[in-house]
Amino acid sequence: MPLKLATWNVNSIRARLDAVLGWLETEQPDVLCMQETKVEDDDFPSDELQMLGYAVAMAGQPTYNGVAICSRLPMKDIQIGQLGASPDAEKRLIAATIGGVRVLSAYIPNGRTVSSPAFAEKLAWLAQLRRTLSEREAGRDVFLGGDFNVASDERDVYDPEAFRGKVHFHPDERRELEELKQLGFVDTFRRFEERAGLYSWWDYRAGGFRKNQGLRIDYAFLSTALAARSKRCRMDEKPRHQDKPSDHIPVIVELE
């Protein structure tokens, strides 16, 4: 069954609602994973998405974090949080089964600076994500979309020398991402595109987008068998040109 899936850190679903609705109408994905929705579940604009034919599963909290999945196909077995997470854990992971595919929307902690406790928490969260994937999702067809806050290699960083050893490009977090891939996940974008300088995020400040000073830190991972069904993967810069954009852009995968 053809399936079009996307992931997008929207940086507040309420601030970005018109942009997201417009993008859905234009792109017509079957599934959109969102991150940084920054809204409690009761205030999530579900009705507006339903008007476009999308059901929503969300896990939010006040002010920070928040993830969601919206889908035109039925969602089953919605699951919130990592393996062993306490109910008051930050809302950074949600999963649902859609059209036979286990879909996960993930928002990996930023890490702030390498010397901060937040960086150790980021590494621990990534390690726990691997355990969650191994124990819950082994053998399934998985789409893992999200803002991973880690660039994979030099091609994904506008100034690799400046970023080397810094947060988003530190060897420890890159190793975590590599080990995640070694579980059997394909960076779908790289299946179709080898060029450097293609990014999913640009700093709002200092004309980052205009100067193409960005990072590729948002990924659409597919489990190995499912990756064989992918026929296209791209990042859509159009929303970044509009007024009041998110600092991230969508990543889109098409399966046949």
Next chain:
DNA sequence: ATGACTGACGATGTCAGA
């Protein structure tokens, strides 16, 4: 340049993002 911009919360600023 520990700068710049944006959003939430809810206040005339602070925190976080990346």
